[in-house]
Amino acid sequence: MSTASPTRSSDPRVPPGPSRPKNPLRRVVPARRDRLAGMTDLRRHFGGAVRFPVGPLWFYLFTDPDLTQEVLVAKADDFELGRMHRAMTAIAGDGLFSSTGDLHRRQRRIVQPAFHRSAIRTYVAQIEHSTTQMLDGWVGVDRVELVDEMTLLTLDVVTDTILGGERLDDADAMYDRMAVGVDRLDKMLTPLGPLLTRLPSRSNRAFDTAMSELRASIEALIARRREEGREGEDAMWALLTATDEDGAPLPDELIRDELITLALAGQETTAIALCWTLWLVSQNPDVEERLAEEAEAVLSNGGLGGDAMERLPWARQCLEEGMRLYPPAWVVSRTAARDTTVGDWDVPKGANVFTSPWVTHRDPAIWPDPERFDPERFHPEAIAVRHRFAYFPFGGGVRKCVGSALAMVEGTIALAMIVRRYRLRWAGGPPPSTNAQLTLRPSGPVWISVEPRTA
Numbered sequence: 001m002s003t004a005s006p007t008r009s010s011d012p013r014v015p016p017g018p019s020r021p022k023n024p025l026r027r028v029v030p031a032r033r034d035r036l037a038g039m040t041d042l043r044r045h046f047g048g049a050v051r052f053p054v055g056p057l058w059f060y061l062f063t064d065p066d067l068t069q070e071v072l073v074a075k076a077d078d079f080e081l082g083r084m085h086r087a088m089t090a091i092a093g094d095g096l097f098s099s100t101g102d103l104h105r106r107q108r109r110i111v112q113p114a115f116h117r118s119a120i121r122t123y124v125a126q127i128e129h130s131t132t133q134m135l136d137g138w139v140g141v142d143r144v145e146l147v148d149e150m151t152l153l154t155l156d157v158v159t160d161t162i163l164g165g166e167r168l169d170d171a172d173a174m175y176d177r178m179a180v181g182v183d184r185l186d187k188m189l190t191p192l193g194p195l196l197t198r199l200p201s202r203s204n205r206a207f208d209t210a211m212s213e214l215r216a217s218i219e220a221l222i223a224r225r226r227e228e229g230r231e232g233e234d235a236m237w238a239l240l241t242a243t244d245e246d247g248a249p250l251p252d253e254l255i256r257d258e259l260i261t262l263a264l265a266g267q268e269t270t271a272i273a274l275c276w277t278l279w280l281v282s283q284n285p286d287v288e289e290r291l292a293e294e295a296e297a298v299l300s301n302g303g304l305g306g307d308a309m310e311r312l313p314w315a316r317q318c319l320e321e322g323m324r325l326y327p328p329a330w331v332v333s334r335t336a337a338r339d340t341t342v343g344d345w346d347v348p349k350g351a352n353v354f355t356s357p358w359v360t361h362r363d364p365a366i367w368p369d370p371e372r373f374d375p376e377r378f379h380p381e382a383i384a385v386r387h388r389f390a391y392f393p394f395g396g397g398v399r400k401c402v403g404s405a406l407a408m409v410e411g412t413i414a415l416a417m418i419v420r421r422y423r424l425r426w427a428g429g430p431p432p433s434t435n436a437q438l439t440l441r442p443s444g445p446v447w448i449s450v451e452p453r454t455a
Ligand code: HEM
Pocket: 096, 097, 098, 108, 162, 261, 262, 263, 265, 266, 267, 269, 270, 273, 327, 328, 329, 332, 333, 392, 393, 394, 395, 396, 398, 399, 400, 401, 402, 403, 404, 406, 407
């Protein structure tokens, strides 16, 4: 599936791509432009492997599925984590997202059981409960704002699944602090971000305060749970009862960082996936009616039970297609740990390397009529004949999203339950556009009219 490059540079082992800007200022401070359109253009003009300048640096963009697989799986050892991961250390220390080597392997072994099938089965009732509560709140309301609604829903689910239902005394403040953290990660991704975020500015002081409050809240939760000794299948209990090689419990600091990581990584991404999918469904009444019929047939017979995903195949396909068009993690970044190669191309040590679900998921060579919302693309037979890395909203390899199964179950159930009770229509105003920061958010509020299906 390798894509032939239309314009090879003179050095055959350097991927094709634009040269450095002529304007000397632009060689230091890159022009601000739409990141998504920029990456799509690079793919269109230069192919599945591109080298491009960002200020004084060279970046590499690999969007061909074979090359993506090479970066994330086959040659994963040649790549360290990218800038985004390093930025996360300021918020969540050595949590799973930013730890490396043996520490990463160990943490993954400890955390993973909280996301296994058997644990997720136990979360289904909690997801149903949280979604019902949200939907009850829509009774008598004409329209809702999807970003806020989905954010609160996924925060609720995180509280149940990661923190074992341990209620936060200061949930609203906690949400605000997490938002400050996400905002900081966005800033770190700008070319001057790493420098600006070190200055003694007011916003940096506000960030430090929010982070110490966030840490203190989580530490208080850990202390309370230890005291209660309440067992569970949630991530917090897995961490509290884990031991290292010498049989010693994990330090509280590490448990705290891990919980912050999981809460941050698991909440916004899932909220965004739901938001975009609901928006797409609201634009496609045929898809919506089929969803409502499936949900009614399955849900009218009581609770979902552990096999929610198998029983709601169309809802799952809709969510997958939603994440194809709007992958919450629109780039997955790495840094070359040593001089290496990807496909035919040389990649020098220290180079910034991107793979991009956004670009690959909209590649017309892989996805006919790529802009069209068509959940049939995720029929099992269609999936079986596609390249494994034609679609990778959860990344791949040893760092593949640890919460992917939870996200899928949560998104599928919420989608089915919402559409079963309400018909969704765009409530006017400008249609949502993309804001590609750390995650792929809608650029503003997304208002949707909600019309109850049954009187
Ligand atoms: C639709 C929802 C989600 C999307 C699109 C998503 C996407 C991703 C992606 C692309 C990665 C790989 C990053 C890389 O390789 O650099 C990742 C990693 C991760 N995700 Fe998710 N995620 C979602 C939901 C969740 C949930 C629900 C949790 C946990 C509650 C979670 C926790 C994590 C963690 C801890 C990592 C780091 C794993 C490691 O490095 O070992 N994510 N996620």
